[in-house]
Amino acid sequence: MKLSHQVDWSTIVSRVLLFSLVWWVLSEGNAESVWIGVAAVSFAVIVSAMLLPPVPLIWHELFMFVPFFLWRSLQGGVDVARRAFHPRMPITPELLDYPLRLPPGLPRVMLANIVSLLPGTLSATLNREVLKIHVLDGEAALLANLDTLEERVGKVCGVSLAPRHEDE
Amino acid sequence: MTTSDYLSVALLTTGGLFFLAGTFGLLRFPDVFTRLHALTKADNVGLGLTVAGLALQVDSWAVAGKLLLIWLLALLAGATVSYLIAQGALRLGIRPWKR
Numbered sequence: 245m246k247l248s249h250q251v252d253w254s255t256i257v258s259r260v261l262l263f264s265l266v267w268w269v270l271s272e273g274n275a276e277s278v279w280i281g282v283a284a285v286s287f288a289v290i291v292s293a294m295l296l297p298p299v300p301l302i303w304h305e306l307f308m309f310v311p312f313f314l315w316r317s318l319q320g321g322v323d324v325a326r327r328a329f330h331p332r333m334p335i336t337p338e339l340l341d342y343p344l345r346l347p348p349g350l351p352r353v354m355l356a357n358i359v360s361l362l363p364g365t366l367s368a369t370l371n372r373e374v375l376k377i378h379v380l381d382g383e384a385a386l387l388a389n390l391d392t393l394e395e396r397v398g399k400v401c402g403v404s405l406a407p408r409h410e411d412e
Numbered sequence: 413m414t415t416s417d418y419l420s421v422a423l424l425t426t427g428g429l430f431f432l433a434g435t436f437g438l439l440r441f442p443d444v445f446t447r448l449h450a451l452t453k454a455d456n457v458g459l460g461l462t463v464a465g466l467a468l469q470v471d472s473w474a475v476a477g478k479l480l481l482i483w484l485l486a487l488l489a490g491a492t493v494s495y496l497i498a499q500g501a502l503r504l505g506i507r508p509w510k511r
Contacts, residue, residue, distance in 0.1 A: 265477075266481065268474060268477075269474050269477035269478050269481055270478065270481075271474075272472065272474040272475060272478070273472070273474045314460075317453070317456060317457060317460075318457055318460075320453040320457070321430050321433075321453050321454050321456065321457025321458070322457075323453070324433065324434075324437060324449055324450050324453045324454050325429070325430060325433030325434075325436075325437075325454050327437070328433045328434070328436040328437035328440060328441070328450055328454070329433060329436055333440060333441070335441070335446060335511070336510075336511045337443075337445060337446055337508050337509060337510065337511075338508070338510075339508050356491075356495060357488065357491035357492065357495070358491070360448075360452050360490075360491045360494050360495060361452060361453060361456055361487065361490075361491055363453070364449070366445060366448055366449050366452070366494060366498060367491075367494075367495050367498065368445070368495070368498040368499055368501075368502055369498070369499045369502055370495075376502070378445040378446075378448075378449075378498060378508060380446060380449050
């Protein structure tokens with residue numbers, strides 16, 4: 245079978261390590277199941293190599309992204325809980341078009357998923373160059389936050405952002 | 413009860429409050445998009461706090477890792493499914509509710 249993308253050894257090694265870790269977690273370190281684990285991990289690595297091109301994650305950026313993500317999603321939960329419990333239910337929803345600067349593929353999917361977990365924003369449609377975002381409160385300073393988030397996702401994925409045309 | 417038990421109780425109770433908030437939002441918010449906001453965000457924080465509270469009670473790293481894995485998979489599933497529902501609603505021509 246011919247792959248549409250190159251898979252190098254570092255990708256294979258990191259996926260073997262990742263799936264072995266997942267197997268160890270799932271089997272709770274049970275030594276008796278190790279042979280099933282070897283088969284499952286090998287199969288998972290082969291399938292993932294066929295389906296998913298190498299993801300050049302920048303590990304230290306990912307490491308710094310985790311606390312940012314946890315804190316912001318906690319804020320997201322608190323924000324939506326406050327609005328849900330509030331007697332007058334303070335929401336002014338809107339649909340925004342966010343012009344994307346990230347390159348297509350995994351970085352964009354990652355951004356779309358993270359947007360849905362952060363305060364007040366929900367990804368609705370990922371078009372060619374635009375992410376449609378439903379916002380819970382149109383008055384909040386959302387666009388600046390989205391710019392920051394997109395820049396951070398770009399750093400984690402090791403990709404540069406396309407310049408934005410201001411006249412659009 | 414030890415300190416970690418009290419911490420577990422606090423985390424689990426707070427997690428439960430977030431699930432309650434998600435349900436409140438689901439019932440009170442006016443349309444499919446705003447309800448998705450309530451479910452994805454409040455439930456993810458609720459599950460995260462529940463997982464953290466339970467992780468304090470386990471005595472092996474593998475079980476703690478399993479709890480973390482459950483949370484990560486629920487995050488991924490929640491974000492993906494809410495995206496698909498929102499996209500489907502827009503395609504069906506459902507207009508977002510406006511004040």
